[in-house]
Amino acid sequence: MVSVTEPLKAIFNDILTTYGLAKIQELGIDLFGGCFNFRQMRDRSNYSVHTWELAIDLDSKRNQLKETSKTARFARSEYKPMIDIFYKHDFISLGKEKNYDWIHFQWNNF
16 A cells, blocks of 8 residues: 655655745644545545545635636745645646646656
């Protein structure tokens, strides 16, 4: 069984080192949106990556599913270091990859 526990610990340690706690809270990076959710994807052809606990959502109330880089908070320049840290640890951002669902970060090795 695959576990992303250690990569996620490393990600959040790097984020803490990069931003500091006060900035993390100011930016809403600490707002957990979910990890496990047993469900099919919206197109219903496959199961969501959340089904296998290989994805995490952050600050879901302020980064809606269909937002693009024009409106999503996580598309702003102050979040680039955070997104780079996820990539450093083999996670991808659907926002960066597909320009929607900016809250979603998933492990890229499944």
